[in-house]
Amino acid sequence: MGALDEGHCDSELENAIKLGFIQLDVEEEPQIAEIEDAVKILLQELGEDINREGLRKTPLRVAKAFREGTRGYRQKVKDIVQGALFPEHGLHNGVGHAGGAGGLVVVRDLDLFSYCESCLLPFQVKCHVGYVSSGQRVVGLSKLSRVADVFAKRLQDPQRLADEVCSALDHTIKPAGVAVILHCQHLLVLDPSILRWNKTVVSSGSGVFGNEEADIWNDLFTLLQLGGSSMDKPAKKSSDHWCLSLASATNRMPSNLANANPAAANAVVSIIRALGEDPSRKELIGTPTRFLKWITRFKTPSLDMSLNGFVCTQLERIKSNGEEARSVNKIHSELNLPFLSQCEHHLLPFHGVVHVGYFCAEGVTPVGVQLLQSVINFFGFRLQVQERLTRQIAETVAPCLGGDVVVVVEAKHTCMMSRGIEKLGSSTATMAVLGRFLTEAGARSSFLQTIPSADTSNSYR
Amino acid sequence: MGALDEGHCDSELENAIKLGFIQLDVEEEPQIAEIEDAVKILLQELGEDINREGLRKTPLRVAKAFREGTRGYRQKVKDIVQGALFPEHGLHNGVGHAGGAGGLVVVRDLDLFSYCESCLLPFQVKCHVGYVSSGQRVVGLSKLSRVADVFAKRLQDPQRLADEVCSALDHTIKPAGVAVILHCQHLLVLDPSILRWNKTVVSSGSGVFGNEEADIWNDLFTLLQLGGSSMDKPAKKSSDHWCLSLASATNRMPSNLANANPAAANAVVSIIRALGEDPSRKELIGTPTRFLKWITRFKTPSLDMSLNGFVCTQLERIKSNGEEARSVNKIHSELNLPFLSQCEHHLLPFHGVVHVGYFCAEGVTPVGVQLLQSVINFFGFRLQVQERLTRQIAETVAPCLGGDVVVVVEAKHTCMMSRGIEKLGSSTATMAVLGRFLTEAGARSSFLQTIPSADTSNSYR
Numbered sequence: 065m066g067a068l069d070e071g072h073c074d075s076e077l078e079n080a081i082k083l084g085f086i087q088l089d090v091e092e093e094p095q096i097a098e099i100e101d102a103v104k105i106l107l108q109e110l111g112e113d114i115n116r117e118g119l120r121k122t123p124l125r126v127a128k129a130f131r132e133g134t135r136g137y138r139q140k141v142k143d144i145v146q147g148a149l150f151p152e153h154g155l156h157n158g159v160g161h162a163g164g165a166g167g168l169v170v171v172r173d174l175d176l177f178s179y180c181e182s183c184l185l186p187f188q189v190k191c192h193v194g195y196v197s198s199g200q201r202v203v204g205l206s207k208l209s210r211v212a213d214v215f216a217k218r219l220q221d222p223q224r225l226a227d228e229v230c231s232a233l234d235h236t237i238k239p240a241g242v243a244v245i246l247h248c249q250h251l252l253v254l255d256p257s258i259l260r261w262n263k264t265v266v267s268s269g270s271g272v273f274g275n276e277e278a279d280i281w282n283d284l285f286t287l288l289q290l291g292g293s294s295m296d297k298p299a300k301k302s303s304d305h306w307c308l309s310l311a312s313a314t315n316r317m318p319s320n321l322a323n324a325n326p327a328a329a330n331a332v333v334s335i336i337r338a339l340g341e342d343p344s345r346k347e348l349i350g351t352p353t354r355f356l357k358w359i360t361r362f363k364t365p366s367l368d369m370s371l372n373g374f375v376c377t378q379l380e381r382i383k384s385n386g387e388e389a390r391s392v393n394k395i396h397s398e399l400n401l402p403f404l405s406q407c408e409h410h411l412l413p414f415h416g417v418v419h420v421g422y423f424c425a426e427g428v429t430p431v432g433v434q435l436l437q438s439v440i441n442f443f444g445f446r447l448q449v450q451e452r453l454t455r456q457i458a459e460t461v462a463p464c465l466g467g468d469v470v471v472v473v474e475a476k477h478t479c480m481m482s483r484g485i486e487k488l489g490s491s492t493a494t495m496a497v498l499g500r501f502l503t504e505a506g507a508r509s510s511f512l513q514t515i516p517s518a519d520t521s522n523s524y525r
Numbered sequence: 526m527g528a529l530d531e532g533h534c535d536s537e538l539e540n541a542i543k544l545g546f547i548q549l550d551v552e553e554e555p556q557i558a559e560i561e562d563a564v565k566i567l568l569q570e571l572g573e574d575i576n577r578e579g580l581r582k583t584p585l586r587v588a589k590a591f592r593e594g595t596r597g598y599r600q601k602v603k604d605i606v607q608g609a610l611f612p613e614h615g616l617h618n619g620v621g622h623a624g625g626a627g628g629l630v631v632v633r634d635l636d637l638f639s640y641c642e643s644c645l646l647p648f649q650v651k652c653h654v655g656y657v658s659s660g661q662r663v664v665g666l667s668k669l670s671r672v673a674d675v676f677a678k679r680l681q682d683p684q685r686l687a688d689e690v691c692s693a694l695d696h697t698i699k700p701a702g703v704a705v706i707l708h709c710q711h712l713l714v715l716d717p718s719i720l721r722w723n724k725t726v727v728s729s730g731s732g733v734f735g736n737e738e739a740d741i742w743n744d745l746f747t748l749l750q751l752g753g754s755s756m757d758k759p760a761k762k763s764s765d766h767w768c769l770s771l772a773s774a775t776n777r778m779p780s781n782l783a784n785a786n787p788a789a790a791n792a793v794v795s796i797i798r799a800l801g802e803d804p805s806r807k808e809l810i811g812t813p814t815r816f817l818k819w820i821t822r823f824k825t826p827s828l829d830m831s832l833n834g835f836v837c838t839q840l841e842r843i844k845s846n847g848e849e850a851r852s853v854n855k856i857h858s859e860l861n862l863p864f865l866s867q868c869e870h871h872l873l874p875f876h877g878v879v880h881v882g883y884f885c886a887e888g889v890t891p892v893g894v895q896l897l898q899s900v901i902n903f904f905g906f907r908l909q910v911q912e913r914l915t916r917q918i919a920e921t922v923a924p925c926l927g928g929d930v931v932v933v934v935e936a937k938h939t940c941m942m943s944r945g946i947e948k949l950g951s952s953t954a955t956m957a958v959l960g961r962f963l964t965e966a967g968a969r970s971s972f973l974q975t976i977p978s979a980d981t982s983n984s985y986r
Binding site: 117118121147150151152153154155156159160161162163164167168169170171172173174175197202204205206209210213279282283286287289290291292409449450451452454455458459469471472474477479480484485486487488489490491492493494495496497498499501502505508509512513515516517518 | 578579582608611612613614615616617620621622623624625628629630631632633634635636658663665666667670671674740743744747748750751752753870910911912913915916919920930932933935938940941945946947948949950951952953954955956957958959960962963966969970973974976977978979
């Protein structure tokens with residue numbers, strides 16, 4: 065229950081949010097400045113010019129996002145719940161359960177985001193809370209979400225998050241029992257071009273939910289299923305590879321990167337401290353190294369990519385078929401090429417797929433997908449914006465694809481989902497067009513029609 | 526473009542939200558007090574005791590929610606966008622379009638809420654924004670959402686909302702063109718027991734999107750479709766019955782209700798004024814009457830419902846079959862009975878379905894669905910909390926169903942989606958159990974298994 069006593073509260077926060085008139089200058093907070101300085105060191109470590117236009121405000125943006133994403137350290141649960149406990153009669157004594165005397169109350173599918181304590185990346189949480197009331201009182205339904213969010217907005221591990229939410233609700237509502245079930249998703253990069261969401265389901269129960277075999281758990285799972293929630297039951301223990309960085313070789317040699325980049329490692333340590341955490345807490349000791357390993361994937365390459373060699377080969381092929389590329393009318397599509405990049409405004413990943421269309425003569429072998437993928441990876445693994453990534457891919461592949469090229473990039477931005485506007489379902493698409501695809505709407509349209517629709521909102525194809 | 530100059534801005538608002546330390550006392554705002562007073566008058570109009578525990582803080586909660594839900598009147602678009610315009614090169618001049626020179630940028634599926642100016646109910650918006658950049662600059666993707674939200678957080682009509690977002694983005698980003706497409710949903714009550722979402726699609730375009738027949742619109746629609754968005758194209762004009770209250774008889778005689786309840790009508794007028802709107806604006810003149818018509822559906826009935834008559838009939842039937850209800854082992858389920866109610870904490874609707882299970886002898890005609898539905902309507906159409914509604918239904922129907930009853934209520938709460946926590950996908954379930962359903966987990970489980978899962982997140986079955 066230490067969670068309840070930690071930190072300072074600010075119950076006025078949400079009121080002020082709603083009201084919309086606040087003059088406070090956030091840059092004045094000392095922790096913000098501390099994180100800003102650390103982010104500047106990290107940007108330099110990535111080989112970036114911290115004064116270029118796109119990056120000028122990034123340290124401040126990242127600092128605010130980190131503080132906001134961990135505001136749970138400065139909130140107290142009691143203040144959220146206390147004003148929202150309402151007297152509510154139950155059924156006639158001894159006859160049954162309902163209302164304030166034992167009825168099951170379930171709130172399903174609360175979308176939250178938390179920060180992984182192992183790697184500092186946000187992870188997605190679908191939270192379900194059930195409780196059985198007692199003492200003739202019920203709690204305002206939205207408070208279950210607000211309390212869960214207090215603990216989500218900290219550096220977390222899924223099981224600890226479930227346990228903390230459960231015990232906080234138990235202590236403040238004092239019900240007959242509380243159950244918390246979390247479906248968590250963590251972005252994993254298995255390889256430059258292989259991305260997936262690692263999923264885990266955890267649960268925590270108190271009171272009548274204290275025994276995992278109790279019938280009330282079955283009732284709860286059935287009610288969750290009715291709401292359309294995934295029916296994965298909690299694993300007996302958290303997945304070993306929940307955060308892949310924990311399973312990587314670097315983790316076994318945690319000091320390597322940190323030794324190589326003491327200034328960068330210290331910068332991450334100072335961020336953790338500025339969030340209100342103890343960097344020497346067991347689970348956080350390896351975090352600076354793991355975060356550095358992640359972020360240095362996006363170090364700007366010192367050389368530009370040149371496709372001169374490929375250009376010749378490809379054009380030779382077309383010529384050997386006795387055709388001019390301009391006269392070719394067959395559109396070739398390479399679809400759903402995966403990419404991962406890092407938003408230079410927020411230092412958070414965005415990822416998705418790239419579609420490339422070009423004209424290709426009959427009988428000519430299309431340019432290899434490996435070539436396109438290597439161009440995508442080259443421009444993806446750096447600090448980026450989606451518009452620029454789209455343009456760079458198009459410009460780079462155009463010479464070897466006959467000059468008539470269309471590139472579409474579809475992406476999910478972690479910064480759009482986990483912070484600020486929190487638009488979980490949103491996605492973005494950008495398009496660059498060259499040559500005939502610019503002037504011929506029909507060609508553009510034919511290519512676009514070849515792209516299959518995304519059918520799931522979470523995994524990007 | 527008046528939209529850009531209206532109101533005062535507060536760009537610090539969102540920063541302060543993120544930071545989480547604000548001491549401002551919102552109750553001090555004069556508009557809050559004004560709305561609070563008006564809400565008290567409305568509660569009394571509904572026959573409620575404004576001092577009972579569940580309602581004590583409702584006026585303040587509603588006042589804050591109204592002010593928050595219309596904070597757009599106090600925000601300026603320029604301040605949101607200006608810091609987030611980034612220089613970005615386009616493709617080589619004259620060769621094609623991309624990045625900062627003509628590339629299409631699309632942000633899909635931004636979930637927003639707005640207030641219907643005709644009836645003051647929130648309506649749901651799925652917003653898609655596309656723009657073609659020019660002037661070698663792009664705008665931070667999240668800003669498209671923030672700007673859309675400035676106009677959503679006002680009293681709106683779908684078409685005006687689309688137009689205002691479009692022209693605000695056009696003026697601040699100065700791109701080659703902007704397109705805004707909104708999929709809007711408005712809760713309609715056709716009858717006490719028939720609820721549906723009225724849907725409309727509207728669009729607005731500027732620059733290269735100025736002509737509805739332009740090829741670029743097709744590209745945009747294809748990209749939206751790829752993201753899985755609904756492919757309903759905008760209607761030529763807004764639906765006449767977008768807000769059903771506009772089509773009702775009351776609208777043709779707008780002064781009736783207002784004349785009957787001048788104090789209540791004045792209270793709504795003062796709310797509209799406190800939000801920063803002009804109650805004499807053409808579209809708002811009938812709003813107080815329409816809002817009163819909506820809210821008075823939830824007037825507490827002066828009589829309690831008695832099922833004594835039904836009890837006898839039903840028990841007689843069971844007895845005439847020579848069986849005792851207690852010895853009967855067949856569970857009868859009445860599923861997906863619709864309900865509509867009004868959350869007494871927020872004065873916003875919650876709606877969904879009720880499932881009732883009870884033991885019924887073979888050969889005995891189950892109690893009519895009409896009876897159950899009338900009980901549900903009786904307790905639904907008043908200021909409620911879901912836990913109490915569940916209990917009241919169970920207690921009322923139990924005597925005529927043999928005493929062994931389980932009631933499950935599944936609901937979507939507008940207050941969970943449109944304000945405060947904004948958990949759009951969330952839903953709630955509450956359960957009341959009586960008699961054998963309390964002691965026999967197997968019976969409870971058998972009943973719960975008969976309930977079909979919800980397959981869509983928006984319409985509640």
